[in-house]
Amino acid sequence: xxxxxxxxxxxxxxxxxxxxxxxxxxxxxxxxxxxxxxxxxxxxxxxxxxxxxxxxxxxxxxxxxxxxxxxxxxxxxxxxxxxxxxxxxxxxxxxxxxxxxxxxxxxxxxxxxxxxxxxxxxxxxxxxxxxxxxxxxxxxxxxxxxxxxxxxxxxxxxxxxxxxxxxxxxxxxxxxxxxxxxxxxxxxxxxxxxxxxxxxxxxxxxxxxxxxxxxxxxxxxxxxxxxxxxxxxxxxxxxxxxxxxxxxxxxxxxxxxxxxxxxxxxxxxxxxxxxxxxxxxxxxxxxxxxxxxxxxxxxxxxxxxxxxxxxxxxx
Numbered sequence: 001x002x003x004x005x006x007x008x009x010x011x012x013x014x015x016x017x018x019x020x021x022x023x024x025x026x027x028x029x030x031x032x033x034x035x036x037x038x039x040x041x042x043x044x045x046x047x048x049x050x051x052x053x054x055x056x057x058x059x060x061x062x063x064x065x066x067x068x069x070x071x072x073x074x075x076x077x078x079x080x081x082x083x084x085x086x087x088x089x090x091x092x093x094x095x096x097x098x099x100x101x102x103x104x105x106x107x108x109x110x111x112x113x114x115x116x117x118x119x120x121x122x123x124x125x126x127x128x129x130x131x132x133x134x135x136x137x138x139x140x141x142x143x144x145x146x147x148x149x150x151x152x153x154x155x156x157x158x159x160x161x162x163x164x165x166x167x168x169x170x171x172x173x174x175x176x177x178x179x180x181x182x183x184x185x186x187x188x189x190x191x192x193x194x195x196x197x198x199x200x201x202x203x204x205x206x207x208x209x210x211x212x213x214x215x216x217x218x219x220x221x222x223x224x225x226x227x228x229x230x231x232x233x234x235x236x237x238x239x240x241x242x243x244x245x246x247x248x249x250x251x252x253x254x255x256x257x258x259x260x261x262x263x264x265x266x267x268x269x270x271x272x273x274x275x276x277x278x279x280x281x282x283x284x285x286x287x288x289x290x291x292x293x294x295x296x297x298x299x300x301x302x303x304x305x306x307x308x309x310x311x312x313x314x315x
Contacts, residue, residue, distance in 0.1 A: 021118030023085055033120040035086060041140040044082035048073050052129035056189075057171060062100050063107025064189040065131070070111045071191050072212065073135045075262040078193040079210040080144070081202045082137030084115055089122035090132040115193070143198060143208035143266070148226035152206050152267040154287035155276075157197045160215055161243030161251055162187035164258020169246065176246070183242050191262035197281065201266060204276050208266035214259040216307060219287075220296050222267065229294040232256075232287040235301050256298070257307055 026034035037043060050069050052058035070087065077084050089108070093101075112119060117135065166184035168174035176184065198208065207222050216232070223230050234252060243251040243258075267289060268276050276283075298305040 021086070021116070024118050024120055027118070027120050028122075033086075033088075035120065035136075038138045041138055042142060044077055044080050044137045044139050044142065045134060046073060046076035047132065047134040048076070049130055049132040058129055060170070060189070061107075062103035063110075064185065066104045066107035067111045068189045068191070069131045069133055070108060070115075070117075070135075071193060072260075072262060073133045074115055074117065075191065075193040075210045075212070077135055077137040078195045078198050079208055079264060080137075080139060080142045081198040081208075082139035082142065083195070084117035084135060084137045086118050086120045087112070087133055087135045089119060091122065091124045092127040092130045092132075093124065094127065094129055096126075115195075141202045143202060143205055145207050145209055145222050145225035148207040148222055148228055148267040148289055149269065150228055150289050150291045152228075152269050152289045153273055153285055154219065154230060154232065154289065155266050155268060155283045155285055156211070156215065156238065157194050157264040157266070157281075157283055158261075159238040159240035159243075159255070159284075160211065160261045160263060161247065161255030161258055162240035163191065163260035163262075164214075164254040165240070165243040165246040165251065167258075167260075174246065180242075180245065184246070187240070187242055188260065191260070193262065194264045197264055197283075200279055200281060201268070201276065204268055204272040205266045206269055208264055211261040211263050211265050212259055214257040215261075215265060216256055216296050216298065217259070219265050222265070223289075223293075223295055226289075227293070228289045229292045230287055230289050230296045232296060232298050233300075234286075234298055234305055236284065236286045238284045252300075253307060 023036040025036055050056060056065050056068060073087065074084055166187045169176055169181060169184040170188050207226055209218050209221060211218050219230055219232065234256060237252065237255055239251050239255045243254050247254045298307060
């Protein structure tokens with residue numbers, strides 16, 4: 001059991017060393033960070049809160065918790081084709097535990113270094129374990145949700161369903177062999193923000209977002225923002241092998257509705273499809289946008305397909 005450092009010791013000993021990087025004039029240690037914004041383009045910012053028992057098991061590896069917390073936030077920047085620059089951290093802890101903090105900080109800062117983003121400030125306080133991160137990035141060509149039109153093709157950037165199928169394993173509700181356990185933990189705690197893919201499609205896509213709450217729910221956000229409907233052909237949906245192994249007959253529904261994939265869902269006008277195909281990306285065409293406000297309609301081998309839920313609900 002570690003000693004119990006106070007707030008300023010926590011900041012100094014575990015996080016202050018990260019406050020350096022591109023555009024950081026003054027980092028952690030003063031009332032505010034001073035940041036030099038790029039001369040052109042726009043800043044993109046997003047914030048998420050992850051709560052123990054709802055977004056991750058409280059007894060999970062602290063380094064894995066930290067990696068997940070930062071990666072899912074960085075995915076929002078990737079979805080808008082924004083390059084990550086800085087982030088802040090608000091950490092609420094039930095107790096001040098030096099060993100837990102060291103492992104959490106190691107996982108957080110290793111992830112930050114991997115993606116080239118700098119921790120520039122934050123706060124710590126006592127209470128139920130929760131993690132709030134705000135990420136800030138820079139974009140010259142943002143991808144938004146409101147640019148899609150009828151006739152646009154719908155794509156996803158990779159197979160879906162692995163994280164949703166892994167959740168019972170993570171919660172200890174489903175026993176698996178050690179290799180499957182490793183794959184489940186990787187899928188759930190270490191999603192890959194799709195920065196390279198977003199950059200590649202930025203001049204061709206009419207809209208995009210990351211798949212956090214479930215494909216059908218998130219595609220529904222594009223439909224609402226752009227004033228369109230969507231037809232999704234589920235036989236074309238790429239289902240992750242881990243989802244097939246863990247969920248069996250339910251794998252397709254996990255892929256369509258489960259969430260936590262952090263792949264991109266994006267739309268491309270018909271006249272840009274040939275250019276997209278020349279990029280030789282590992283992407284999957286799954287549907288098409290239509291006129292109207294009918295939302296997302298699902299089909300499987302020509303038949304209507306009903307889902308029990310379109311995706312994750314925060315409340």
